[in-house]
Amino acid sequence: MSRLNSKGFTLIELLIATIIVLVVMLGLLKGILEYEKFTTRAKMKDRATEISRQFASYIETLPYASDGSGITSILYTNKSEWNNVQCSSTSCVFFEQHPEFYDIGSPTLSNPINVSSNLRLYPSANNAGAQCSCKGGNCPTTLPVCTYEGFSGRRIYVAVNIARMVDDYGRETGKAASVMVWYFEPFTDELKKMATLVIKEKK
Template sequence: MEELKLNNKGFTLIELLIAMLIVLIVMLGLLKGILEYNKFSIRAKMKDKATEIAKQFTAYIESLPYVSDGSGIQSILYANNSSWNNVICNSTSCSFFESETDFYNIGSPTGTNPIDGLSSKLRLYPSSNNVNAQCSCSGSNCPSTLPVCTYEGFSGKKIYLAVNIARIIDDYGRETGKAASVMVWYFEPFTNTLKQMTSVVIKEKR
């Protein structure tokens, strides 16, 4: 009777090493994809939180009672800088939308010092780099209690807020309203790129 010969040939050491190398390359690719997705997710969370802070502070500005310059009432709605004291806004144009670019300028913060080099024309700006630090207020008639300007972000990054106030007058020099530029910025996690968003609130004098 002819004996049945079994093929007992297995993987050689080289074949085993090649297989392990292929598995390692695949695993590294998957790991890189997971890490990149995690970074993307954190950046998206940072943007969402900054957007929410901007919305909440815009609503806060809208909720404040109107205060005219010269009234003596303490409020952040005073136009603190001479550049914004005589903004003319009428039915055809609002000059600060067209020419007063500094109205929307936070200055030149850096990734190593996100609250350094801020514009001297800001009404409210971060007082420190600590989370939940109150705003500092420049100019006259600042309220004794100020909102927060430094917020917790993600991956060790923080979110910052600043405000400019403009006094709107008509062609006869009468104050007709205020404009508030709410600026939120942060340095994006992992890329350290400066990101800024700005919203404008117009308050009419009634």
């Protein structure tokens, strides 16, 4: 009798140990999945930051285009209020007082390219590799890509606003470009945005 009781107790111990191992394994699996999600979100952010830098560098390499020159370029504003931005030698309050200069519009997860009408460049389509559309006059025939592949089936988008800077006498001194990048974060669906300001001085 004591031998049977001993065997039964051993089976219960084995069952309890198995359950404990399963619980631990489920916890580990959940941790691995959460880490994978975290890694994917980090990769998405890094990719968006890289695209922002590349696009800013692209604008920096463009030849300067003065208003009235008739040169085809993206360096013209698409909003009349941004044609005469006055800046001092040390600061430019315009960019602080006009947050709409960094406004991409109202993108949603179902319509991520629902953008502002003020933009000079904006995504033409939601498919990766789609070129930018250009609004306003003197648009180049060849435009850069504005929609990029991200991670987990999500895409990264770019738009650009342009402002014309002038001195106290109304003479053009340069152009300012706001490079805006956005995406919907994998797994959380949160809208993430970043903006980079590029100043091109007239020489």
